[in-house]
Amino acid sequence: MNILEVENLNISNKEKTKNFLQNISFVLRRGETLGIVGESGSGKTLTGLSLTQLLDKDIFSLTANHILFNNNNIYEYDEKNLQSIRGNRISMIFQEPMLSLNPVQTVRTQIHEVIKLHITKDINLINELTKSILIRTGLNDFEKISNSYPHMLSGGQRQRVMIAMSIVCNPDILIADEPTTALDVTLQAQILDLLKMLKNENNMSLILISHDLDLVRNYADNILILNKGENIEYGTCDEIFNHPKHRYTKELISSRPKRIVQKQIFKKNLLKIKNLDCKFLIKNSLFRNKRKYFTALQDICMHLNEGETIGIVGESGSGKTTLALSILQLLNYNGDIFLNNTNLKNLNSYELRKSRKDFQIVFQDPYSSLSPRLSVKEILSEGIKSFEQNISDYKINKICESLMEEVGLDKTMLYRYPHQFSGGQRQRIAIARALSMKPKLIILDEPTSALDVLVQKNILELLVNLQQKYLISYCFISHDLKVIRSISHRIYVLKESKIVEFNDTDNIFSNPKTEYTKSLIKSSYF
Template identity: 45%
Template sequence: MRQEHPLLEVKDLSVTFKMDSGDVDAVKGLSFTLEKGQTLALVGESGSGKSVSSSAVMGLLPPNARLPDESVIRFQGQEVMSMPEKELRALRGDRIAMIFQEPMTSLNPFMKVGEQVAEAICLHRKVSKSDAMKETLALFNKVQLPEPEKRIDKYPHEFSGGQLQRIMIAMALANKPDILIADEPTTALDVTVQAEVLRLIKDIQAEMGMAILFITHDLGVVRHFADDVVVMCKGEKVETGTVSEVFDHPKHDYTKMLLDAEPKPQPRSREEKDDLLIVDDAKVRYVLNKDFFGRPTDFVDAVKGISLRIKQGQTVGIVGESGSGKSTLGRAIMQMLPYSGSVFFNGENIEKLDKQARFDLKRDMQMVFQDPYGSLSPRMTISEIITEPLTVFTNLNKKERMERARKALAEVRLDPTSVNRYPHEFSGGQRQRIAIARALILEPKFILLDEPTSALDRSVQLTVLELLQDIQKKRNITYLFISHDLSVVRAISDHVIVMQHGEVVEQGTPEKIFDAPEMDYTKRLIDACMLIDDVA
């Protein structure tokens, strides 16, 4: 039987941010309802207004946000926007809970995880700390956190990303909320962990009967997780309906574009080329503890004797779950950490080069990191960031460096006149293109790309992948592409290496790896992309 009032009603929601440069309309007249037990997905690219909308529901908008009088947010018929702050705080975390995208920034690094969840319980209910800790342990068991009795007294940095997300889910469920808002809860997780977390949320929803407002740009997740969907573009609702209606019969061009934004394999050259990079029996060991005399007593083998060959102009993709050693291997190749074994570049053993030759080699070996916002200095203009390598490796004057910077920006399809702007003035996809421009400025022969598209929208991913492929064809650059996104690796790679626990478990052409995998681990990775089908 239908309730008299929807659990949540959002009507004509508009949010405007007052900025020094002028007003920014982030949300424009958004309306939707959410019923008990329903899963509603808000989808759209970065900047579409979906996260701002969820923040408005939680009453967490910043002070410079303005909402017009006609905007309405009601929880069980009660007006949220006019609630006194005390009542609003009681509503948050009790009746409406939220899971954020990045759990490490949401948890207090100075508090044990068990104490943080117990604090959320004590804040909303009159229970003793000991009882709250007992409830916390039960919640950790519910979200299937490994060894909860031992790990309840650990700190956030001692957990993996998937485990931290489980702790955040436990905290959100602590007071049995009526609504769970999940804001991109699986974006940065491995496909296997993503499937586990989504299944966990779905199982708990079935048990508790709560409603879920699911915010994401991953339409593959939405299709098998949500009941209904609202598609947002530039702050406006452009399409809404059941998942089957929107996915099978999209009406708006923007929805069609989102659905078509799936990386597709490109024709690959079969021309035989010379080896540019050879890795022979590379091993990396991290020392965890030392005795009184400084001798290692505890260590972990992150990379266990890996060998590989990458030909000039080829792209080799490395896939595996977090902790498989793929990024550690990449950093060893780039001479960023100690390793044993040999790395040959262009026929020369890097270890046997003299200091000057090793320094000069950095010109030919460049790297693009996962998070461009973290790897680009916020205090430097784009021209300063891009031309910095030129000041180290060339004798070009300032005018010549600026000209090279403009050409590099044009090559990555950015406006050359934007050289004097700062990183925060660009979107995530644009910042990643700036990072690529910086790597290209020295005209290298090899670029290591470490998760360069993992945090980007699908449509932006396509733009970046097409850009990388165009540049590769033009310059004959060699790529080592590290990612946990199998569709991206398949689209860009000539050869794929699958890693687990620091070892290569399988390798071959993309067709062999993805269409006819031999190892159980590879099959599990590929199946995890479709495990989401089982969530519903």
């Protein structure tokens, strides 16, 4: 039985000069999961929002032959009737729980609001339903969670709260918009298994919006492929993956990360870390023995050779970024970090500043790591000028043009600002900025997690080409094991501030030693 039928859905701007979605049609059956796949800007989220007309009518114009929900054309509903469906019969989990939860209200208050609006105003029943739904979504410490504010919870807990709010009314359709993008692989598997369990228990239909093809393949019955607002291909999971018809679908499937580095023998050691410990003070006291510390890194020993890439994997809070910041000398630590046989801890401030051009970092989010007030030329030349104050403008121009060429961007883009670029282009600019110092080591902190699969593939290939050309060493931090496998020669697995396993990439994946590594690999759909 069809629970939802969408025919010829179109979305444009109010002036009808630009189309965002064109002639989108699909069917959703009761108890079925539909995966909507495409890169950023393809119209995935707009499709989800348009079903209950959550789009701003002052900006968007929506037309459709019909949007049939339980054989009722909700496209013709007025605002009052739509409100009776939203969050009740058709519910939505938004992409970023930190932004979609109210920061000034407790979890209890926010769930109460949904129940009062759609189910009952009886406070005893409201409390009972709140406790029941939080426990059902795996949040067993009910008292603590319900009295917490969103910032007091982890990413996985926030996402579970969002799921609890969206299913408390037992909806017929749940729209999950990138529900696991910001989560680690183990948490991703937990959240998706939870959604699958709740779907089966309630005979609920699920619309799963994602750019992760492997994720959709494991959970969807049918798949809708979108590109630039158009329906490229629509069919069963088997048809899409085993018999794709459209060139774009084939391109998406083939863009999943493949092994792009070869096994080789490295001769010269570049980075050596011995017995690294890092602690953060969480409770101060006049008496030293009363102070409390959080141990972020414990007895870390590792090495990196010239021209080699090591992958650092682990879930949130395992110490990956703390390790990166320690290498960069941005945190206090105990132990020794040697770069080119020089102990960085023993350098004075002048010597350390001078050595900083040898190690650079590319951050996770290309949107926030580039200054919006500086042009690309100013961003690329900032580091160069701080080390060579008498450099001529002519030479600066030549260096910047060369850097743009290296990362596959046109030199005419030097005078543009970051907001004028796509996510992939911004990340290329961030890589060019790191290259401007001609470093021996680049730390890459989740550099592809905010990017689509097609853009991700291009960035990884760029990094490997630059490594081969300049013999750069990479310390690649990620929770995406498919990406780590693609680009790393060796892998270190971190859990709860310790290295639990390390080996070359092939051995880690073919013969993992610890249960934790096995669970990480299993959660990544290998």
